[in-house]
Amino acid sequence: MPGGMLSKMIIRELRQNRQQTTVLFLCIVLSVVGLTALGGFQANVHQAMLRDARELHAADVIVRSSFPFLPAMESKLAGLTSRADVAMARVWEFYTVVRTPDASASLLSAVKVVEPGYPYYGRVVLASGEPFHEMLAPGDIVVEQTLLDRLGLAIGSRLFLGDAEMTIRDVVISEPDRPVTVFTLGPRIFVSARDRQRLGLITQGSRVRYMALLRLPASLSPEAVQEELWSAADPTQERVDTFRSADSRLKRFFDNLLFFLKLVGIFTLLLAGIGIQSVLTALMRARVKTMATMKALGAPNRFVMRLYLGVVLLLGIFGTACGIAAGLGLQQGLTFLLADLIPADATFEVAWGAVGQSLVVGLLAVVLFAARPLLNLKHFKPSALFRHEKQKNRWLPGEWLTVLLTTLFFVALVLWQLEDLRIGAYFIGGLLVLVGVAFLGTWLFLKALQRLAVRHLALRQAIRGLFRPRNATLAILVTLTASLTIIYAIFLIEKNLDATFVQAYPQDAPNVFFLDIQRDQTDAFAQLVDRPLEFYPIVRAKLMAINGQAIDPGRERQRKSDNLARPFNLTYRHHLLDDEKFVEGNTLFNPNGGTFQVSVLDRVADIGNIRMGDRLQFKIQGVPLEATVSSIRTRTRESMQPFFYFVFPDAALQKAPQAIFTALRVDPSEMAALQNRIVQALPNVTVLDVSQSIRQIAGALDRFSQAMRFFTLFSMAAGILLVVSSIIATRAARIREAVYYKILGAPGRFVLYVFSLENLLLGGASAAGGLLLAHLISWVVCVRYFDIAYQPYPAASLAGLMVGILAVVLVGLSASRSIMRRKPIQFLRAHAAE
């Protein structure tokens, strides 16, 4: 066949079916954009996180404890550091109130006492540019600029830390391991370890974090050292991490974000792929006669195949190129959006690996998803000229093969992206179940519809329209349902992530905490503050056993969420808080149950599988306490309000060593005055002003949620394209029918009515089914994977449902809009006898 003819026909195919071509092109672009932008963004963040992981922890292995290391640990550390190539630096961190020598101003600060080796990785950058440890001579300190600003001091000023008067020598610009803690309650002060004794602040009972940072030679694997130290650790108070295993809130958030984004990426590709397939199928279905005619005229199968292969390749290459360009642009935008959250040097880099990957994956997806419709061309026999009904095709071996290859491709993609066999398997299994359920539901729905005897003419026509021959209603409905499910699920998951991580910091969140209030000071304190207050007594304790079964700290550490081995803050009271309600039981404590009862928050009950009536054994500063679970509470909203896992009756804890704290929302303008009043009257009370941190957190998380929402939109775009493509697939049939209706004297509004109803049926069924499935999926993902509480958002769901239906109806109608006003003859000629 002459090539000139072929290329002319390719161009004509592209031009004649502009709508389909556009959708096809957009599908390809979208699948590639998603991969490129996400892949690149992931690669950037990941790389930065890993490269920086060592710096983020300033060491290879870190031992942490809230107490001085126990002798077993000390001897292990001594053994290790006896090796010449292992270095160790100790670090102590704690908060303390520092004051100016004239006692005119004071401020809560985050003190970090460091030994000379610190930091082993990364650098503490000082404003002077001088080496860190040279400026940190005994008697000198290095502070953050905010401390100078807030206390009205300058370099060279003196400052009291505990009992010691120190000299401010320099200003710290950045410290490598700061991001791990993300948010601190006060400005940083660095102190040399040689001044440690002089401060007199690190004593038994003060809240100090004890750390040992280890630098290892290349010959020693951090994991091996971690293992060795673990064997000597008392897991109830000592923790050993490598820079790789160390968890941080930031890392957890990033992990969740990246996982979510990967899901979105996969779904975008899948939706776009299905879009490609359905548009191509529709394109060719509309061309049955043309192709049958070409074949009848002796055009070999090859010619027809080449024609559409040409169409696909042309669009594929062009679309992929556009997609990559757009993807790189997006990635840059995204990195910019998150600029101050991502570790500093994770700037925009063209991750060529990711570009290459998306090129390959994108083209592979195009070819694979296009393969079946292309192979299907073989079925178009010249006999189609004479028969109107759909030819029942037996699948060719090649078609089976492409289906198999597409499945394999997809499975490989999922496993590669998720990097976890088990989760990948769940994911694929879940997807299969989703499609299966969508198929079954749709099938039943259609069967029921077909049986329905409808008197109303327009509605009857609409239902009949769903069953017109060659109208793959079942396939379209399943596709619509599945894609709407995915859109809704992503929407719901995003909302839930947002609620958990972002909305937890609302405008009215408490912004100041008062700690260490004595029990006989509560009245005085309440008077000073002069507003309703909730005092929270706290008793530090450890959970030792549940029903006699000891808590296994090793296992607890593996939990993604909170773990039971850490120290807990117990409290006592006899009322529910505003944001609490009962899940089980309807009073906190059983009136006849005696002193030793405990009310448990559902979150910790879920973690420990704790039920009503279970016996919990605690240890409070060495003293055992056993209590029976008398109720289970849940929180009605996420907030910054303090909450307690374990609540006891007064009698159980009143005598235990305790501290009382309270949280308040204070207008920034009143903050200073209030603080001063309290510090003067009750000097032992510690004030934690967290407004700064809250602003930081809120700002940061807000941008994260923007990123999430952005990618969510992206996947939605793919889904909408799919909706458009499935509806375009039925366009030819609709147009023809509309013209027939008009010739038979139906007014335009009747035609509009029929099609609206038809689309309403399609949209309603798929949106309702999709929403139902989406809730199921989101629930599983949130509760099982993200380990966060699930909220169903009924109002947003309803709105989503309406939008989904409206979208389907509008897209559907736009395909038939022009028919209403134009003269029928134009369509009759164009669509005659097809």
Added chain:
Amino acid sequence: MIEAIELNKTYTIDDRRIQVLQDVSLNIQPGTFAVIQGSSGSGKSTLLSLLSGLDRPDSGTVRIQDQDITDLSEDDLAPLRNRTFGFVFQSFYLVPSLSALENVMFPAELSRSPHAAADAEKLLERVGLSHRRRNMPHQLSGGEQQRVAICRALINQPAIIFADEPTGNLDSQSGQAILALMLEFQREFHTTLLMVTHNPDIARRADTRFQLTDGRLDPSRDL
């Protein structure tokens, strides 16, 4: 009844204007059988579509039952198409998602006739398709489809039936049967039948004949 005055129709393809109809005027009496003849491409189908309001002329006027329909909107034309006109085409244009019976019923249902089903059954009975009434269009032969289409054109007892080569897709025997059927109905209901055909045998049986040559009505052949 049907009156056309100086109809002109041109198509423009790539800046080239093709005059398909030029100053065509004609007049057809009610209850008669009229035929438009002419060679392929002479503009017969175009003329029919102008007379029946399926298309709009560039200039000129079409009057149906003394009503000017030339500039009527699609929605104003709808009741006319539903009750006054019946259409029968060469390719049958049955609604593919409706059974034979439902296709016939459809125009009656649109005009809310309470006995649509009964009327449709009667008509199908007359054309010998009772046993096929549940079949979908693609399950019918060409001749059967055309008989269904004729029933559908007749169900609202229209004043005019427009037929564009209704036998063109059929073998001569089926064609004869279809034609006989149409003429039978035409006489029975005193319908005006305007038919485009190549077939001289059919043309001979018409009351009026129009000959189109290159978009002009040939007056010499106008009886």
